Structures are given as C-alpha cells and as structure tokens.
Amino acid sequence: MTPTLAMHWMDSDRPATSRNHDALDAFLRGIERRALRMAEFAVGSRDDALDIVQDCMLTFVRNYRDKPAADWAPLFHRVLDSRVLDFHRRHQVRSRWFGWIDRLVGREGEDVDALADVADAQVAQPWQAVADGETAAALESALRALPHRQRQAFLLRIWEGLDVADTARAMACSEGSVKTHLSRAMGALRARLEHHHG
Amino acid sequence: MAEHDEDPWTQRIRQQLEDSARDLDATTLSRLNRARQAALQAARRPQPRPWLWPTLFATAASLALAVAIWPRVVPSTVAPPTAVAAPEDFSMLAGEEQLDLYQELDFYAWLDAQPSSESG
Numbered sequence: 001m002t003p004t005l006a007m008h009w010m011d012s013d014r015p016a017t018s019r020n021h022d023a024l025d026a027f028l029r030g031i032e033r034r035a036l037r038m039a040e041f042a043v044g045s046r047d048d049a050l051d052i053v054q055d056c057m058l059t060f061v062r063n064y065r066d067k068p069a070a071d072w073a074p075l076f077h078r079v080l081d082s083r084v085l086d087f088h089r090r091h092q093v094r095s096r097w098f099g100w101i102d103r104l105v106g107r108e109g110e111d112v113d114a115l116a117d118v119a120d121a122q123v124a125q126p127w128q129a130v131a132d133g134e135t136a137a138a139l140e141s142a143l144r145a146l147p148h149r150q151r152q153a154f155l156l157r158i159w160e161g162l163d164v165a166d167t168a169r170a171m172a173c174s175e176g177s178v179k180t181h182l183s184r185a186m187g188a189l190r191a192r193l194e195h196h197h198g
Numbered sequence: 199m200a201e202h203d204e205d206p207w208t209q210r211i212r213q214q215l216e217d218s219a220r221d222l223d224a225t226t227l228s229r230l231n232r233a234r235q236a237a238l239q240a241a242r243r244p245q246p247r248p249w250l251w252p253t254l255f256a257t258a259a260s261l262a263l264a265v266a267i268w269p270r271v272v273p274s275t276v277a278p279p280t281a282v283a284a285p286e287d288f289s290m291l292a293g294e295e296q297l298d299l300y301q302e303l304d305f306y307a308w309l310d311a312q313p314s315s316e317s318g
Contacts, residue, residue, distance in 0.1 A: 020241075021241065021242070024241060025234070025238055028234045028238070029234065032233075032234060033219035033220070033222060033230070034215075034219050036219070036222070036226070036230060037215065037218055037219050046226065050226065050229050050233070053230065053233060054229075054237075057233055057234060057237035058237045058240055060237070061237040061238065061240055065241050135214065136214055136217075136218060139211065139214055139215075140218075155215075158208055158212055159212055159215045159216075186208075189211070193211075
C-alpha cells in the first residue's frame, strides 16, 4: 500500500464527525482573523469584535456545520453580519433609553483617564509596525467611515475573495446590490486614500 | 474579482488588510483560539433543542384547555327529557271517561296492595 493510499484508507477509517471537526477547525482557523478585523471595522472596538466573533463561531458551528464546506464562507459571514447588526441595535436601544442619564450625570463623576485613548509610542501595534502606520491608520479610518453595506461588500469581495453570488448570499441582498455597494465603496475609498495609496 | 486583481491600488489595500490580520497581538490570538475551541467543543455536544420544552408545554396546555371546554362547546348527545307525550298518553288524554280512573290510580294501587279479606 502506497503512503498516499494508506493515508486515504486511514482517513476513510476515521469517524465522519472527526473529519468534520478537523475541517471545521481548519475553516475557522483560516477565517477568524479576517472576521475579527471586519467586526472591528464595523463596531470600532477590539473587545466587542472578539465577543461578536466568538458568538458567531458558536452559532455557525451549531447551525451550519453539516452544510457543504463550499457554503461555509458565505454562511459564516451571514452570521457575522447578523451579530454586528444585533450589536448596533442593542447600542441604539441603550442610547435611546439610557442616554439621558449620561447627559444628566455628565462625565464629571466618572473616573476618566485622559491618557487612556492616547497611543503609547513605545508599544506600537504589531501590525502597524509592519505596515506603514500612517497609511494603515488612514485605511482603517476610511473603512470605518464607509456605510455598513458598502464596507461589507468591499471586504467580502476584495479581501475575503468571495464571488458576487456568495457575497450576495452573505449580505442577503441581490447581486446587483453587491455591485452597486462595491462600486460606491471603491469610489469613496479612492477619494479618501488617494494621498496615501496614490 | 479579476478586474480588481489587476488593479495595483486594490492589491495594496488587500496586502495592508492581510498584514493587519497577520500581526494581531498574542492576547487577541489567544482569545480567538479559545473562542474557536469553545465552538468546536459545542459541535461535539448533542444539539440543544430550545424549542422542545416550550412546544411540549404549549401542546399540553392546548390539550388541557380543549378537555376543559369540550363539554361546553359540544352539545350533549343525550336527548333532554321531552314534554311530548308518548302515543299511549294521547289515547289516555283523549278519553274523558277514563280520566277519573287515572286520577284515582294511586288509590287503586293501594287497594290492590291490601291483603284480600277473603284470604283473612
């Protein structure tokens, strides 16, 4: 028996659940960092983005693990988008009902550290150390400034590499809408980043 | 996608995004790893069925309600006592000469129950 055949035999001898587990693990490993960054662009906070991705992984595995692997990427991003929208809805409701408390109380009583939001020049973010920090910050700022659907279309098509049909499935919209959102996103990003990216 | 692949501007943007994902800090990567492991552990456990108990409760409540209101909704199949007289009662009522006999029916029944004077 050749090594290749032996590996195939051993693989076929393993339980289907174990193979599915390995495939799911590989899929999640491959997508988790991009998903985190996409969620971070959408909600503006690393911690909130981590919570969203964790919830997204759980929901995806519970509901879609038995779907064909070719469908996993659009389904995962569909769940991720749903979690991001839930996050924004919760914050809207919270600010509607409890925003007046913040206005009444003000921030005088809070122990606010004015230096908390200032970046420490000695501890640069690793990814900013690799890329040009100014350009990376400009890109992040430009992506956050995009409307949600435009940013989603841009990231799924350009970064995630989904085709138009899968992007439309992930965004729960028509393929024509994907093209429209992508075109507008590209135009807005080019306008904002022309000084940085030429 | 092909039209964007040929665009150097798009390639630079994509590379920058890749760099930002590649160079995440160790704490973030650890949290991502824990989140992935938790999700995969959940996949090994049997599927929770959050709809099961509400469904069972709703079914039981519906059955109890149906049993409780059934006698009120469906009319009884037992015919109520009717005031219409039987045919033999018509003949009795029609014959005026026999009414006295029927009115004294209790008396005749009592009389019949008395021991005969001949036997005593």
